[in-house]
Amino acid sequence: MSRCKKISVVVLGSEDHLKKALISLILENELSPLSKTDLKKDNYRNENDICVFTCAAWDDLRKVFADNPDPDMSLLVVNKGFSKDTVCQQVEHLHKETIERTREFIVVQPFGCKESYPFKCYTIDQLFSELIQLANDRNLMPTNTSPADQPGSSTPTSASPMIDGKHSGTEVNLVLLGMAGTGKSASGNTILRKKETFTSKPSSCPVTTECQEVKTVIGGRRVRVIDTPDIFDDEMKSSIKEHVRKVKELCQSGPCVYLLVMHVSRFTDGERGILKKLETAFGSKVREQTVILFTRGGDLEQGGMSFKEFLDDCQPDLQKIVEKCGRRHVLFENSASGSDQVETLMQIVDGMLKKKETYGTYKDRRIKGQDRMGWD
Template sequence: MYEVTCPPYTADDLKNIFAANQDPDMSLLVVKEGFSPDMVWQEVENLKRITRKPTEEFIVVLPFGYKESDRYPFKCYTMEYLFSKLTHLAEDRHLMPTNTSLAGQPASSTPTSPSLEGFTDPRKRLKRKPSGTEVNLVLLGMSGTGKSASGNTILGEKEFTSKASSKPVTTECQQAETEIGGRCVRVIDTPDIFDDERKSSIKEHVKKCKELCQSEPCVYLLVIHVSRFTDGEKNILKKLERAFGSKVTEQTVILFTRGGDLKQGEMSFEEFSHRCQPDLKKIVEKCDRRCVLFENSDSGPDQVEKLMEIVDRMLI
């Protein structure tokens, strides 16, 4: 059974509501068409002040027709995504048949977004620990794709050695931790486990990686150079499945590096997604089009925020 609470209330009322509901499934702020992002952000900040909950726990529900890809300073869901999320929550709790959607259509007919960036199938989620405060991000990819540099971007400081070299720089699994949006994030950097010439050491690297991320949940970041897709990467998902199991793609996000190369070529990420090689498209499709674009020479927080939005959706 769902309990839906609809403000407005006084500050004391809100305190009492959240005191009685310490861990709500969602805290939604529904806005009207033509809303002012600044006013909504002020309201989110006001809710944070009154309830002492992190701002990211308050989700703004956008009117029909609005897109999450629009830049907003707050966490938001479209109405369509909210319905999908509620459906998934109901299915998990056996409140409705698993083969139906809110619209009464088979779940398999639920439309998917045409956009690559940030897309997540709402029926495919990772199970997380009850606390929901920790996540392991495992950087995987071939040498020279920018794993270590991406790890440093996520961490906001240089913890992993990253430099131009004709030889692999990362030779052992390493880890470092940070906090992003109130969540403890452990970043695990790995050597190239896809190099067939180093089969003797790959098993040890995979074993060490699994030991480091025993505490769940775990999200794998498959790092690929946006301007260089090699023959060795065409079968990278098969190698990934051999190392971490057949369902690893359900826990994988494609992290494209060297986003500046697209900017130089005056190409958007969306255009790149349509023009990239068929084998790369297959990899993206297999990972349910969960993608993010990084430029590691850019210290801006937007790209990390975008990644964590995708991760958060996987963990819901």
């Protein structure tokens, strides 16, 4: 078995038909070698550079991880109606057999499971969000074909889905949301690379009181940045509906990505229920369109903490918010002049916009998954 150089996923489980179905879903390909009862191969790869490793029996676990010691994800797929205790025992067995106590095994939840479990779980949606994030990070997402992509062309290609210097036909709306004082306006200025566009200053009272929009072009993508007042302030109920209506009106022009702005050094009681308020305002599917934008990245640097360490050690309620938003997140330091943070954000945004093209809609995947995996 050769080590996968791109995205590597290990799929494990006691039910062969579930492993086969999950591999087919991940690779978006009906795998003819999986048509028989036993798994005949131990690795599969698709054109998007996703490599999946598996084994026909638990006895081969050590070989799987010996040949592929550091996969991006190790998944355990379980049947509907599974026993928590049984899955806990399986996870414990995996740690023991692979001789790696710190390895993270993620249980792929059957559709409809909403309980909390003593082990880490992914829904199918979270699994695909993670794959998309990995593909974004490694520039593996398919790009629009252009003459520059054809053999023999001397024109350099762009790593972005948009060709530099040419405006994409689709305008994306970036909506800055969050509580007062989190840095929404400053983040909008960072995205626009114009420090004075949105009013941003220290104040004990909310500075932004009306929705504001500014259009720009970033990496060839036409972007509308929308700054908003604090729509989560219960004391402002009389004006919240009008602000939400205005945002929805502005977003009719194209796809919308919500940037939920949060301060790395402050997580308030009001923010614990912020997703519920977000869903009330923009609908139950809003999480699938949301990126967590953390501000004050310099505070982490001063404290000698990496962004990953912050995410691993932050409060459980904040971790839940990050998880429920598909672990899409970016760190901003709005006093910095570099463009890397904006480019990172736009990579995530582009990945979200290409999600339907690359993996199909969540509804399609759900129906497909129910059909293949028997999770109806």
